[in-house]
Amino acid sequence: MPISGSEIVKMLPGRKPCKECGFPTCFAFAMKLASGGTTVDKCPYLSEEVKARLVDLLAPPIKLVTIGAGENAVKVGNEEVIYRHEKTFVHSPGIALLISDREDDAKIEEKIKKIQELQFPWVSVNLKADLLAPYYGSGNKNRFLALVKKIYDSTNLGMVLISEDMDALFAARDICADRHPLLYPITKENVDEAILKIKANLTPVGLRGDSIEELVPLTTKLKDSGIEELVLNPGSKNLLEAIR
Incomplete structure (x- = not known):
C-alpha cells in the first residue's frame, strides 16, 4: 500500500x-x-x-515503461496499485502486431499497411494496434535487419524486437534506437552478455523466465546495473499460474 x-x-x-x-x-x-x-x-x-x-x-509499485517515441509512444505501468480493485489502472496495455522475417515480402507489406489503417471503436475508445513486433525466425540476420529497417522507414510506430540471437537483437536496436524499442527476450542464459550492450543505448527490456521466482534475480541484476524499464514474462503455462 x-x-x-x-x-x-x-x-x-x-x-x-x-x-x-x-x-x-x-x-x-x-x-x-x-x-x-x-x-x-x-x-x-x-x-x-x-x-x-x-x-x-x-514510487509506484508498477514502474512506467515507455515503448516508442513522440505521439506514438506507448506507456504501460506507472500504476499506483498492484490489483485493479484497490483503486484503478490508468494505462492500457499496448497492442502489437507480430511480423516474422519468414513471411514473404507481400505479406509483410500488407501487415505494415493494415496496422496503420485498422481501428475499432469500442465504448468511446478507439482500439488499434500500437506497436509492430518484428520476429527473427529465418536464421538470416540480414533479412531480419531489413525487416526492422522497412518498418522504421514505413511507419512512425514503436517496436518490440524479438530475437534469441543477441547479435541480431542489438544490431536491430541500433537501427531504431531513437524509437525506444523493447528488446526481447532477456533470459538467465543471456543476461550477462546483454547487460553491457543494453547500457550502451538504454531502451526497455523484456525479461523471460519459467516462473516468477526465476525473474527475481534477473530483475535485481538489471536494476543494479541501472536498467529500470523492465517488462516481465513469467512464462505462465495456465490461467491459475498466471493469476498467482
Missing part, C-alpha cells in the same frame, strides 16, 4: 514550519507528497539519504 502522509511527516526534519516548500505546515507538505501533488525536492532540509528513501517509498 502507498505510504501515508502521517508516515512521511515522521521522516521530515521537524523544524518549525518554514514554508519554504510552499505549504503552511510540514504535515500539509507530507499529505501533498503522499498524494503525488508535489515532490521531495521542495523541502530544502531533507538529507540525501531521507530523500532517496522517500523517492523509493513513493
